[in-house]
Amino acid sequence: MTKYSCTLMGIGEIYYATLVAESDQRAKEMAVAEVNEKWFGNGGRPRNWSVAVLEADVAGPARILDSGQREA
Numbered sequence: 001m002t003k004y005s006c007t008l009m010g011i012g013e014i015y016y017a018t019l020v021a022e023s024d025q026r027a028k029e030m031a032v033a034e035v036n037e038k039w040f041g042n043g044g045r046p047r048n049w050s051v052a053v054l055e056a057d058v059a060g061p062a063r064i065l066d067s068g069q070r071e072a
Helices: 024-040
Strands: 002-009 013-021 050-055 063-071
Touching (some): 002 024, 024 050
Antiparallel strands (some): 002 013, 002 050
């Protein structure tokens, strides 16, 4: 597993999620699901998110560590 930081720039807002996942694509999917649940209800797209690896070889399972929203 890998620890990721995912961000999405919106109009005037930045959404983020720090999580543990097995791949970049799965990290994006988890970030979308987490942010949609908290702020949008549905409709986010994984392709709009940027993903950065924070740490390799992290113990599983896949999980959300932190998420939030900030003003840009």
